[in-house]
Amino acid sequence: MKFLIAAGKTPAETSEADLWFWHGRATKDGMLPATADGIVVRFRRRMRRSGLEHLFPHLDLTLKKASSYRKKKAWRRQSVQRLRN
Numbered sequence: 001m002k003f004l005i006a007a008g009k010t011p012a013e014t015s016e017a018d019l020w021f022w023h024g025r026a027t028k029d030g031m032l033p034a035t036a037d038g039i040v041v042r043f044r045r046r047m048r049r050s051g052l053e054h055l056f057p058h059l060d061l062t063l064k065k066a067s068s069y070r071k072k073k074a075w076r077r078q079s080v081q082r083l084r085n
Contacts, residue, residue, distance in 0.1 A: 011055040019043075019059070 003022050004014055019040055026036045047053060048061045 011052070012057060014056055015058040016060065 003025075004018060007018075009018060023036045023040060026039075027033050044059070044061045047056060047059075053061050
């Protein structure tokens with residue numbers, strides 16, 4: 001992300017607060033919150049998939065959103081439990 005480079009931040013210095021600061025500034029400058037969310041999600045995913053997690057010790061790069069498969073599986077589990085009761 002260009003704003004981290006412009007601020008002189010190294011990956012090891014980058015924190016969750018930096019991402020939220022960028023998100024807030026981007027939405028204040030007119031970007032839709034959903035668009036800013038997508039950019040942050042894409043950044044996390046790219047760092048995770050490229051194996052660069054170890055370079056960002058202060059960022060939580062784990063998957064934040066349950067996949068549609070996991071949602072369906074949880075929904076089915078609840079339905080089965082209701083039927084048993």
